[in-house]
Amino acid sequence: MEETNIICEECGASLTDMNARCPNCNSEKKIVHLHFEERIGPMYESISGKKVDLSLPSKKKIVEKFFDGHDQSADGDWVYKKQIISREKDYYFEEVKISQGKIIHFCEEPLSEHRNHGSAKFKK
Structure with a gap:
């Protein structure tokens, strides 16, 4: 202003x-x-990364991915998400919380058993 x-x-x-x-x-x-006068709205931060094994074929080079921080959900709300996908450890972890700290999604299982979730449920 x-x-x-x-x-x-x-x-x-x-x-x-x-x-x-x-x-x-x-x-x-x-x-x-x-x-x-300048007003700044809420700040959202996140970090993501991946571990790569260059000795593997192109589709299998990424052996681990992670995401930690704020992400925008499908309905436009901001949530806190922590996700680990590890092929080498056969591990999948995902936790999503709303701003009040309430967990709205939690999944921890072997990656080999993690099927029909997210975009994978539309694949035939």
Whole structure:
């Protein structure tokens, strides 16, 4: 938000046009007061990464992936999500919490048993 207040330096009259002369005393001298205000909304942070084994074929190079932080859910709300997918340890972990800390989704199981979830449930 930005506010500007312009006052004639000679007679103190309140002015509306910074480029015009004062209508009371015909002075060009002005005092300009500027007020700036900036508001920042909530900040969302996350980190993700992957472990790669270059000796494996291209589709199997990524042996582990992780995500930790805020993510936007399908309905547009922001949630906290922690996810670990490890092929080398046969491990899958996912926990999703709303802003009040309540867990809305939790899954921890061997990756080999993690089937028909997310986008995988549409594959034939």
